[in-house]
Amino acid sequence: xxxxxxxxxxRFYPADPGELEREIGSCLGAGAGRKExxxxxxxxxxxxxYSGSIAGAxxxxxxxPDRAVVIGPNHTGRGARRSLFASGxxxxxxxxxxxxxxxxxxxxxxxxxxxxxxxxRLEHSIEMELPFLRALARDMxxxxxxxxxxxxxxxxxLGKNVARVVEKSTGRTLVVASTDMSHYLPADAxxxxxxxxxxxxxxxDPEGLYRVVTELDISMCGFVPTTVTxxxxxxxxxxxxxxxxxxxxxxxSGDFTRVVGYAxxxxx
Numbered sequence: 277x278x279x280x281x282x283x284x285x286x287r288f289y290p291a292d293p294g295e296l297e298r299e300i301g302s303c304l305g306a307g308a309g310r311k312e313x314x315x316x317x318x319x320x321x322x323x324x325x326y327s328g329s330i331a332g333a334x335x336x337x338x339x340x341p342d343r344a345v346v347i348g349p350n351h352t353g354r355g356a357r358r359s360l361f362a363s364g365x366x367x368x369x370x371x372x373x374x375x376x377x378x379x380x381x382x383x384x385x386x387x388x389x390x391x392x393x394x395x396x397r398l399e400h401s402i403e404m405e406l407p408f409l410r411a412l413a414r415d416m417x418x419x420x421x422x423x424x425x426x427x428x429x430x431x432x433x434l435g436k437n438v439a440r441v442v443e444k445s446t447g448r449t450l451v452v453a454s455t456d457m458s459h460y461l462p463a464d465a466x467x468x469x470x471x472x473x474x475x476x477x478x479x480x481d482p483e484g485l486y487r488v489v490t491e492l493d494i495s496m497c498g499f500v501p502t503t504v505t506x507x508x509x510x511x512x513x514x515x516x517x518x519x520x521x522x523x524x525x526x527x528x529s530g531d532f533t534r535v536v537g538y539a540x541x542x543x544x
Contacts, residue, residue, distance in 0.1 A: 278364035278393060284400040285369055288323040289407065293370030299324055300407050303332025311339040312544055315514040316451035316505050318477060320538035321348065321404040321498070326525045327456070327538040331408060334520045334540030340412040342447030343376050343419075345383075345438065347501040348401030348454035350424040355395025357424040358434065360384060362391040366406060366420070373406055376417035379445060383419060387437040388430075395422040401454040401498065409452075423500050428486045431500060435482065435507025443512060451512075453505035455498025457537030463526050469494045470522065470537040477541055478517050482506035509543045517543045 285291040290299055303324060319334050320327035350359070362380040365372045383389055396402065402420045409416050426434070442449045457473065458466035473496055476485035482503045489499040496502070509517075520542060524535035 279372070280361065280364065280366045280393070280396060282367055282369070283398050283403055288400055288404060291369050296369050296407060299328065300332070300411050303328040304336045304408070304411060305332070311337060312542065313448060314338045314450060314542050314544045315512050316453065316509040316543040318453045318455060318502055318505065318539070318541040318543070319405060320456050320540065321401045321454045322456055322525070322536060322538060326528050326536070330521045330523055330538045330540045331405070334542060335408040335412065337520060337542050338412065338450065340416070341450035343379060343417045343445070344409050344450045344452055345379070345419045345421065345442065346402045346405050346452040346454065347421045347423060347504055348399065349498040349501055350395050350399060350422050351401065351497065352395070352398050354398065355422070356390040356392040357426070358389045359392035359395035359422040360389040361393055361396045361420045366403070368406055368410065371410070373410055374417050376419050379441070380419045382441050382444070383438065386441045387434055389421060396420060405452055405454055423504065426500050428483065428503070431482065431486065431503040432507050435504040436511050438504065439508040439511035442508070451505050451508050453498060453502040455496060455502050457496050457539055459495040459497065459536050460534045463524055463532040463535045466524060466535050466537045470539065473499070474519060474522065474539055477502065477506065478519055480506055480510055480514060480517050480543070482510070514543045517541050
């Protein structure tokens with residue numbers, strides 16, 4: 277069975293298992309409040325020093341699901357446009373997570389996703405969420421989906437089809453959208469644009485999110501995965517999307533002239 281090696285361990289997060297466990301524990305400790313059986317989350321994927329506290333605060337609000345479907349953007353341009361890593365496992369410092377091959381097969385049969393490993397080989401957007409999922413449940417199975425640019429109609433079809441497959445699964449599946457917000461803008465400008473996108477997510481409005489990002493040219497790298505997830509979450513019965521936290525890289529780097537924005541949401 278194929279084993280996918282970590283692409284960004286030692287760069288975006290610690291390569292030492294003990295150090296990684298402590299970092300994840302610290303990030304999860306940044307959250308507060310009652311855990312809930314969420315339908316989906318939207319979380320950032322930058323280096324933990326920048327966005328880990330926002331991702332952790334978001335995951336800390338979620339009770340452990342039986343499995344996860346993690347949808348991230350394709351930053352590298354490699355592989356298929358709608359890529360699903362269908363079997364095997366993903367290695368991580370301190371122990372990897374296995375692919376839910378049964379769910380993966382049903383997703384391949386019920387959607388336009390393609391079996392493809394190349395899009396995932398060097399991509400970090402999904403990998404960054406796995407230590408958090410492992411912290412929720414040590415042996416949590418998952419299915420990784422890596423998406424390049426899709427039309428709104430393609431996002432709608434994929435999201436609804438993912439929901440149809442997921443709702444036939446036993447137990448509870450958490451859909452995870454991996455995205456950062458605006459890239460390399462002054463903090464005030466990034467916040468102004470990001471709040472436009474955040475409003476659409478909070479309103480469970482995938483059409484509006486896709487439209488505002490494309491019309492305002494917001495550099496939200498995972499708006500396609502987020503749009504797909506919003507369609508899926510609505511079809512799965514989500515009725516609210518709560519913003520857990522918004523922030524940007526300048527809060528850690530001290531550079532407010534070129535920031536990357538981050539936001540975490542719980543959809544339930």
